[in-house]
Amino acid sequence: MxxxxxxxxxxxxxxxxxxxxxxxxxxxxxxxxxxxxxxxxxxxxxxxxxxxxxxxxxxxxxxxxxxxxxxxxxxxxxxxxxxxxxxxESPDFVAGLDHTAQLWNRWHYLTESVRLGTAAAPDLNQPRSREWTERFIAAMQANAAPKADELVSMLDLSGVRRVLDLGGGSGAYAAAFARRDERIEPILFDLPDVLDIAAGYLGKAGILHRIRMLAGDMLRDPLGGPYDLIWVSAIVHMFSPEENAKLLQRCAEVLAPGGQLVIHDFIMDETRTQPPAGALFALNMLVNTRRGDSYTEQEIREWMENAGLRYQETKQTRHPTALMIAKKDK
Structure with a gap:
């Protein structure tokens, strides 16, 4: 409005x-x-x-x-x-409402977060409960599942066999890659408790047998590989610029020659005001993370190129998000 x-x-x-x-x-x-x-x-x-x-x-x-x-x-x-x-019980139930209720509590601290420049909620350092994680993953599933097939169809998957869905949460995108081509082997990487929850979603979808799971912390633990494509959706906004530079370097190291890195996220213009949903989401990261943000195309492109990858193109989706694609030289 x-x-x-x-x-x-x-x-x-x-x-x-x-x-x-x-x-x-x-x-x-x-x-x-x-x-x-x-x-x-x-x-x-x-x-x-x-x-x-x-x-x-x-x-x-x-x-x-x-x-x-x-x-x-x-x-x-x-x-x-x-x-x-x-x-x-409705098939169209808005499953993300539990997580939205959790966000309400964090947004209460927006004024203090603006003063401090980082999340100010007193529970920020507390371990996340199983209930919190289930609510978060339910919200991610509700957001990703309806558009996963559409976004995967925007990619050139010729010759792609091994795909890493990095921090893939519920596995909605890993499932979409599996549905797209039976020759593709999707590997879902996330924290152990998240993978346990994802198994429920993938089992319900009847596609769990197609997905390999790899547990770990994406900034610290081995990522496996080599991969023909690494899909990084709704991840870079959680981290600081320094952490993202490190993450993309780690991705580049496990990409096969000629492999693709695909970033799916809000991609901001240089004024950081467009798309408006991304500008508002930057505040969501302010109240929920230490240094997360909505990043510009130029910032992400620099991380790609500093990691030794060759930027290819940015594809706008039908949503307020875009796909940024880079390749590793053969």
Missing amino acids: QPRTPMDIQELARAFMLSRTILTAHELRVFDRIADGHCRAEEIAQATGTDTRAMDRLLNALVGFGLLTKSEDAHFDLTEIARQALVS
């Missing part, structure tokens, strides 16, 4: 109220309860262990947002879009 009046700015500033209302309803599993047949505020409150009056007010607000309907006898029901997207 581009604000045109002072009232528009006020609405933008208060938009967090809508977001928080939806997230609270999700965290309390309100939509699941209504789908199960709990229709009155007191029934939903009892099922969720909440206050009846407060639950009624929450439900009324959701009616105003078009997510619920309310009958004359005070029975609530789901609208079509809520039933499709907000009921956990």
Whole structure:
């Protein structure tokens, strides 16, 4: 939304109220309860262990947002879009909401992060729980799975046999490479607990048998190889420039001669304002990482070339992201 009046700015500033209302309803599993047949505020409150009056007010607000309907006898029901997207058993369920709720807590510290220049949340140094990791990977799967086949189809895979999906999370892209060509052997590299979660997604998709898994820390542990293609999606934004230079050097070392390195991420213009989604995501990295950022094409190209790779091209996707492709000389 581009604000045109002072009232528009006020609405933008208060938009967090809508977001928080939806997230609270999700965290309390309100939509699941209504789908199960709990229709009155007191029934939903009892099922969720909440206050009846407060639950009624929450439900009324959701009616105003078009997510619920309310009958004359005070029975609530789901609208079509809520039933499709907000009921956990729906095939179109927005699985990333749990992670979005986690992000809410980090964004609370944006002001302090801007003052300090790094993430300021007090829990930043605490070990991540299994629940946190599951929520994060669910969000990554929800984001990647719908477009994985499309993005992989944009690549020249002639002669490609071994593909490293570096930090591949749920394995959505590894699965897409496997579907693209039965001769391709995808190797999914990530932390051990992430690979355990990924196995569930890949097993459910019926493609686990095609994916080889390699556990480790991408900045420290052996990456295997050699590879004909290394796919690095939604990774460089997590790291500092120095860490990314190191990471791409490590990738170059395990690429076969003639192999491709593909970076998929927000690729910013030199003003760092376009695409707008990337500019906003840079703030997300500010509140969630020590030095993560949304990087420009020139910055990424320098890391590629300093690693001894030859930059080839940048391909814009239908999304706010792009593919940057480099090759290792034969």
